Amino acid sequence: MRNLETLLRFMAVIGLLSLGVTIVMLTGRIDLSVAAIMVFSVISAVVFTKLLGGWIGERWVVRGNSFVGPASVVFLATLVVGCVLGLMNGIGIAHFKVSSFIMTLVTLTALRGGNYILTDGHPYYLQSDAFRWVGNADFLGIPFSFLVFCSVLAFLAWLMGRTNFGRHVYAIGGNEKAAIYAGLKTNRIVILTFMISGLCSAVAGILFTSRLASVDAPLASGYELTAIAIAVIGGTALSGGVGSPWRTLLAAVAFAAGLNLLSIWGVSTWYQNLAIGLTLLIAVGLSPASRKRLQL
Template sequence: MNRNPAIHWIISDRQRLQTVVTLLVLLLMIAAFSFLNPRFLTLTNFQNVARNTAPLIISASAMTVVMIARGLDLSVGSVLAASSVVAATLAVQGVPLPLAFLAAILLGCLIGFANGAIIVKMRVSPIIVTLGALNIARGLAYLITPSAILVGLPRNWGSIGTSSIGPFPMPILLAVLVVAIYAFVTRRTKFGKHIYAVGGNEEAARLSGVNVERTLITLYVLSGAMAALAGLVLSTRVGSGDPNIGVGFELEVIAAVIIGGTSLSGGEGRILGTVIGAVIVGVLSNGLNLSGVEPFWQYVAQGVVLIAAVVVDKRVNEGVLRMGARA
């Protein structure tokens, strides 16, 4: 039986098929919310979605490569909060913003390094280690600003979150830059090949000469750094240092990565798919807000979408295996 070449090209590759499916889901969501609320399909609203989704895309890009290497980082939401609070505290005390921002990024790198080193050197589950780091980083944020939101920040505090270069808001430009770097690294560099090798079979990667420990630690350091950058984007946009920001952020990041087609078993994933997954999460939240849905129901909707994505991931894997067996 003759197959349509375009359809065969799509279904012949698991990642390609997953990307097409998630893109169709995104388009259906846009169509549905546009029908429910005319304000959804406006340039202003799309700009708001892009700005709100930028921190998610930044952190999810780093989470993608961690999960490709069969890892997981549950601490990103708390690292986001702790890093932004550190930057805000230093800015209030008169430290120049570049140094305050650098301190925030370094804190994220430090927490990421601790996560990676413990996971790799002590052979502890990444779920346990990063769950502990989640509590430590959140506690650090509250210790720095106990039950208080930092205000009185310098005028140029919003230089990242609210400024623009020409018609392009800075958060969107940063997200595009991070995506471009991660896409290039994963697809065009030796280090990117090492990431997929570690996720596919860690022992085989080690025997083939890959420095598995260094690769994994580097990925966790970058995850912490990107969580810190996401925190700076978010906190400079809202104009305050709040230890409560980022609660549940790690679940949104993981949801975006899984919806985007990164395999839970490691070894497979694409940055483009993660971007689409992050936009789906952002569109879902924005559309439900415009439709007047209560925030608590939004959590329910996000949970349903995440479970559905896992089910689709499993079905796609089974379908690819069946096609491989027939071939």
């Protein structure tokens, strides 16, 4: 049961990143910055709250880098930062016509550097009771973080399957030029998809760092490739227009279970990364054939 609980907590984090990537990929674009946004949003929120405490005469960082301030302010600031970073990605891609690969790669690199600048290379230890509750709480044996993931999944599944926004996203991914001729505001929709991705990353950051009770600059390195691999394994086409949050859920379950099994067998992280790379390569190779079969 302890191993199953750990599996669900891990799946909640990578699942949220994968959901954000899925929404972006449905438009025919990609987001390489999800893991960097996940960590940077929390670090910047902690730094902002620390500065806020100084402005009002409160000392919320003690014993070096132990943060004891209000978690609610950090949570809210994290969500805001995630949305803003997604907005910046979306504007650069939609209005300035920067390739999504280049734009999000630049964001990834800049945020990784920003993490070290804000932390000065040292972790922040999150000592608030609220962080411990978010990281360890469960209901009827089901981790709170997994319930959050399921809630986001249900909302995005409804958004993509039952609303005009979802239909427009699929239309852009299927044939963007036809969508423009049909009068769809493609730039606005693309920006919103990147904001959703940034928000999913921020929520994942809250869950991830609360579980660790700390946040550090190099955390989650490589998680962006894991998220993309899960989305592709779930049938989301790299060219856009094909995929769904429910398929991403199934892929996340299979992927997390596979990595968990490798850990139980004692396979080192290096070989696990190799397995992720090979899985992504195979999934990308099969993706065109899968899309053709779905269209038929």
